[in-house]
Amino acid sequence: QKEVEQDPGPLSVPEGAIVSLNCTYSNSAFQYFMWYRQYSRKGPELLMYTYSSGNKEDGRFTAQVDKSSKYISLFIRDSQPSDSATYLCAMNKGSNYKLTFGKGTLLTVNP
Amino acid sequence: EAGVVQSPRYKIIEKKQPVAFWCNPISGHNTLYWYRQNLGQGPELLIRYENEEAVDDSQLPKDRFSAERLKGVDSTLKIQPAELGDSAVYLCASSLKPGTSGREQETQYFGPGTRLLVL
Numbered sequence: 011q012k013e014v015e016q017d018p019g020p021l022s023v024p025e026g027a028i029v030s031l032n033c034t035y036s037n038s039a040f041q042y043f044m045w046y047r048q049y050s051r052k053g054p055e056l057l058m059y060t061y062s063s064g065n066k067e068d069g070r071f072t073a074q075v076d077k078s079s080k081y082i083s084l085f086i087r088d089s090q091p092s093d094s095a096t097y098l099c100a101m102n103k104g105s106n107y108k109l110t111f112g113k114g115t116l117l118t119v120n121p
Numbered sequence: 122e123a124g125v126v127q128s129p130r131y132k133i134i135e136k137k138q139p140v141a142f143w144c145n146p147i148s149g150h151n152t153l154y155w156y157r158q159n160l161g162q163g164p165e166l167l168i169r170y171e172n173e174e175a176v177d178d179s180q181l182p183k184d185r186f187s188a189e190r191l192k193g194v195d196s197t198l199k200i201q202p203a204e205l206g207d208s209a210v211y212l213c214a215s216s217l218k219p220g221t222s223g224r225e226q227e228t229q230y231f232g233p234g235t236r237l238l239v240l
């Protein structure tokens with residue numbers, strides 16, 4: 011079993027839809043949780059970063075962490091075609107700099 | 122400000138040939154990472170540098186892979202000899218040293234990657 015599990019999709023939604031992306035993990039030592047967005051032929055770029063459990067909102071994006079369930083989510087409201095990309099969850103133990111990534115979920119937002 | 126620069130962007134070689142990738146991190150970032158991303162997978166760390174010191178190379182296949190970061194700035198990752206299974210995207214990332222900005226976790230900024238195809 012991999013430390014981080016993420017449904018690779020693909021996920022296709024109409025413009026304006028609410029998108030929900032999720033990851034589960036097995037290592038309870040993870041404390042920092044991140045969502046990266048990766049466009050085709052580009053490197054990942056950080057979208058959201060959360061420490062421990064709770065919610066964090068940034069514009070149309072909301073990240074949720076439930077450490078008791080070892081489950082993290084990213085919600086995208088009013089999705090746009092420009093949101094079409096692969097979304098990678100990532101996490102680490104804090105003082106350990108190594109990021110452990112999920113497989114990524116390929117999202118397509120159709121105009 | 123320029124981001125992480127990598128070259129070449131694409132490389133096609135035959136198996137058993139050597140190959141090298143170059144990375145120039147963001148100015149002032151003393152932590153540098155090399156990740157490998159296989160098709161349909163997330164990136165996996167190969168090696169992490171703090172300045173010129175390799176502080177985590179536990180995932181680097183040392184029989185054929187080597188890396189260096191002379192003078193603590195640019196870095197080179199080499200594969201010799203390459204195998205078919207080495208086909209992947211090799212990503213370089215850099216960050217400030219944790220705690221620099223007052224947070225324990227510093228953002229890792231990724232370059233565009235080098236796409237390697239071994240035939």
